[in-house]
Amino acid sequence: MSAEASASLDLRESFCQRIVRSAGEIALAGFKGRDTVFRLKGPQDFLTETDGAVESHLRAAVARAFPTDAFLGEEGGGDLGNNVWVVDPIDGTANFARGIPHYCISIAFVSGQEIELGAIYNPSLDELYFARRGRGATLNGKPIAVATTSSFDAACVEFGWSPREPNSAYIAGFAALLELGANVRRAASGALGLAFVADGRSDAYAELHMNSWDCLAGLLLVREAGGRVGRFLRDGALVQGGPVIAAAPGIANAMSGAVGLPLEN
Numbered sequence: 475m476s477a478e479a480s481a482s483l484d485l486r487e488s489f490c491q492r493i494v495r496s497a498g499e500i501a502l503a504g505f506k507g508r509d510t511v512f513r514l515k516g517p518q519d520f521l522t523e524t525d526g527a528v529e530s531h532l533r534a535a536v537a538r539a540f541p542t543d544a545f546l547g548e549e550g551g552g553d554l555g556n557n558v559w560v561v562d563p564i565d566g567t568a569n570f571a572r573g574i575p576h577y578c579i580s581i582a583f584v585s586g587q588e589i590e591l592g593a594i595y596n597p598s599l600d601e602l603y604f605a606r607r608g609r610g611a612t613l614n615g616k617p618i619a620v621a622t623t624s625s626f627d628a629a630c631v632e633f634g635w636s637p638r639e640p641n642s643a644y645i646a647g648f649a650a651l652l653e654l655g656a657n658v659r660r661a662a663s664g665a666l667g668l669a670f671v672a673d674g675r676s677d678a679y680a681e682l683h684m685n686s687w688d689c690l691a692g693l694l695l696v697r698e699a700g701g702r703v704g705r706f707l708r709d710g711a712l713v714q715g716g717p718v719i720a721a722a723p724g725i726a727n728a729m730s731g732a733v734g735l736p737l738e739n
């Protein structure tokens with residue numbers, strides 16, 4: 475990477491860490507104010523006023539700071555470009571709308587089809603995960619690493635669900651994980667599920683379909699924390715989404731076989 479490109483990424487790195495926290499203040503105010511009024515975008519697909527307020531805040535901040543960058547948000551959509559910010563303003567909205575403090579803001583910066591920056595912030599716990607490609611991953615500024623788990627007797631994995639894929643496929647994958655002996659959870663925030671793999675609180679995360687705004691930051695976190703991931707940014711995934719797998723190395727191959735999702739690295 476050229477010195478100029480690296481300097482440009484330095485600016486985006488500090489900007490990203492700043493705006494994810496300012497967005498967190500909006501989200502936390504909505505959470506404490508019990509913004510529980512929601513509408514359904516589709517079956518099990520929730521939208522609260524805070525989702526919209528956080529995304530508007532982030533969209534305006536990017537437009538001011540980096541006017542030539544593109545912005546793709548879960549709620550307002552957007553356009554693509556060589557440099558694009560991919561944002562889920564509230565990941566885990568189903569939890570947020572019921573007052574469950576397991577939700578986050580997820581921001582990824584993608585340049586030339588590479589995930590360069592990723593930030594995932596849970597304002598209720600004041601936990602900020604951050605990664606820059608090639609420079610490791612942190613939680614509140616401290617380096618993190620994936621778990622060293624190598625046996626499913628001790629493995630705790632998360633298998634995300636949404637109505638975007640047939641329940642039969644989900645049930646088959648869930649059964650296969652149980653057969654391996656794993657404790658299988660589903661906590662309804664894919665971004666936090668991936669962040670927990672990066673810091674070793676969980677041994678793997680998989681989901682048969684995720685949107686790019688749910689997973690890009692988390693995939694970078696896991697890779698930078700020493701984990702193995704599937705290839706996501708294939709043709710069209712930035713807009714259409716796709717399958718996601720991320721795992722600690724000791725159980726990655728068995729996890730991949732159980733859910734039928736290939737690993738990239």
Ligand code: LIP
Nearest residue numbers: 565566567634635636663664688
């Ligand atoms: C969520 C995803 C998660 C999925 C949930 C939901 P949202 O995103 O992060 O992977 O399992 O059903 O789609 O809608 O809370 O931003």
